[in-house]
Amino acid sequence: MASNEKSGGPIGFLFGVGLLLLALAALYTNEVRFDFHEAASNSTEVTSVPSAAQADGTISLTGAMDQGLTLDGEVVDSFTGYMQVRRSAEIYSWVESTDSENRTEWDLQWTSSVESNSRNAGITQQYRSATFTPPTLEVGDLSVDTDDISFVDGAIEIAPGSLQLQAAHQQLSPAGAYFSLSKGNPDRLGDERIRYTGVLVPATATWFGVFDGTQGVADRTNARDGFVNSLIGDTGLVHHIAAGDRSQALDSIGSQLRTLMWVVRGVGTAGSVFGVLLMVSPLFRLLMWIPIVGRIAEASALILAIAIGVPLALLAMTVGFLVANPLILLLLLAALGGAAYFFTQRARSKREGVQADVRAWNDLPPAPVQDAAPPVSAGEQELFALVRHAMLDDHLSAAELRDIRALADRTGHGHRSTLELVTLATSTPPAAAAMPRVA
Numbered sequence: 001m002a003s004n005e006k007s008g009g010p011i012g013f014l015f016g017v018g019l020l021l022l023a024l025a026a027l028y029t030n031e032v033r034f035d036f037h038e039a040a041s042n043s044t045e046v047t048s049v050p051s052a053a054q055a056d057g058t059i060s061l062t063g064a065m066d067q068g069l070t071l072d073g074e075v076v077d078s079f080t081g082y083m084q085v086r087r088s089a090e091i092y093s094w095v096e097s098t099d100s101e102n103r104t105e106w107d108l109q110w111t112s113s114v115e116s117n118s119r120n121a122g123i124t125q126q127y128r129s130a131t132f133t134p135p136t137l138e139v140g141d142l143s144v145d146t147d148d149i150s151f152v153d154g155a156i157e158i159a160p161g162s163l164q165l166q167a168a169h170q171q172l173s174p175a176g177a178y179f180s181l182s183k184g185n186p187d188r189l190g191d192e193r194i195r196y197t198g199v200l201v202p203a204t205a206t207w208f209g210v211f212d213g214t215q216g217v218a219d220r221t222n223a224r225d226g227f228v229n230s231l232i233g234d235t236g237l238v239h240h241i242a243a244g245d246r247s248q249a250l251d252s253i254g255s256q257l258r259t260l261m262w263v264v265r266g267v268g269t270a271g272s273v274f275g276v277l278l279m280v281s282p283l284f285r286l287l288m289w290i291p292i293v294g295r296i297a298e299a300s301a302l303i304l305a306i307a308i309g310v311p312l313a314l315l316a317m318t319v320g321f322l323v324a325n326p327l328i329l330l331l332l333l334a335a336l337g338g339a340a341y342f343f344t345q346r347a348r349s350k351r352e353g354v355q356a357d358v359r360a361w362n363d364l365p366p367a368p369v370q371d372a373a374p375p376v377s378a379g380e381q382e383l384f385a386l387v388r389h390a391m392l393d394d395h396l397s398a399a400e401l402r403d404i405r406a407l408a409d410r411t412g413h414g415h416r417s418t419l420e421l422v423t424l425a426t427s428t429p430p431a432a433a434a435m436p437r438v439a
Contacts, residue, residue, distance in 0.1 A: 063140020
């Protein structure tokens with residue numbers, strides 16, 4: 001149930017901090033998650049139980065399956081031809097929320113359970129969501145334990161018309177994709193509906209896992225049980241079954257992993273932005289009460305949240321990716337080191353070239369005295385005075401060189417080398433008014 005305290009103030013701020021940290025942790029963990037596709041690809045292919053008993057580590061076995069497999073349905077008589085069936089139950093009830101101006105709002109919605117609030121008093125739910133899975137599956141001559149198994153192929157909708165209701169549940173009636181239960185209350189309050197989806201039994205399937213001597217079970221070598229790992233589905237297990245031969249099954253597993261990672265990236269980034277939004281919203285809350293300014297403040301808070309949340313999400317994903325791929329990290333560090341070395345050497349060579357020009361100037365014979373100096377502009381006089389001033393100690397520092405080159409560009413002498421500028425400066429009589437500008 002939403003509340004005023006949760007949507008703003010210190011509790012909202014702390015909730016935002018927690019959400020942001022959780023989102024960033026999920027994004028990082030997602031990039032370093034266990035690669036079950038790679039583990040399955042490296043498994044040993046076996047063809048029967050005897051060969052499975054002789055193999056070490058993760059194995060794969062391809063075999064025929066019983067497409068007449070039947071599961072008990074509780075509400076319906078049974079399900080035939082499914083490895084797993086899920087029942088999704090919902091109830092039509094009141095949901096309490098709070099808008100951006102902290103005003104309570106009420107909505108009738110389909111929810112998985114009855115929210116505890118004043119308008120749902122006396123409402124009870126008869127049907128609950130459930131999952132139906134047989135204790136074992138037969139793949140060829142191998143019995144596979146279904147505990148913690150991952151069904152790679154997606155579930156399909158089971159039409160109510162293909163199912164037979166048990167006698168105790170005849171009050172349900174088919175309605176589209178659902179069985180519906182009407183309570184007869186105004187506004188349909190308390191009405192329930194259930195929907196079934198299932199994973200079909202394929203004619204041929206490939207299973208990946210380990211053989212414990214009697215049956216196929218999950219390979220728990222890399223099992224992970226942290227909260228964040230559980231949140232993003234990173235179990236670390238290899239216990240997968242997919243339709244088709246080994247090659248087809250591996251393609252399906254790879255697709256499953258990629259889809260899972262992109263879903264976490266999207267949800268994690270959204271969580272990062274929303275977490276920042278909850279943190280910055282109190283800064284704009286006072287302005288939201290002003291009619292026009294309020295909308296601008298609300299939009300500004302969202303823009304600020306995106307500007308902060310998205311880069312943080314990208315940073316978390318990048319760090320995780322580099323940790324998961326140390327070779328790429330080493331190559332990146334090597335490239336950065338090489339670039340730094342190149343530019344350092346280039347700057348050193350440039351400084352050495354300038355000092356060589358200075359030494360060459362010192363070795364030049366004195367310039368002949370001219371009866372009349374050629375006309376020199378005020379800018380040139382300033383440039384030549386700066387050069388002469390810098391050369392008083394027969395050494396040009398990097399800062400002096402930058403000042404000289406910048407002034408040379410402004411006075412039309414940028415095409416000349418440092419040696420030429422020094423020669424011109426020493427051969428041009430100084431003007432009384434020309435003095436170097438002090439920065």
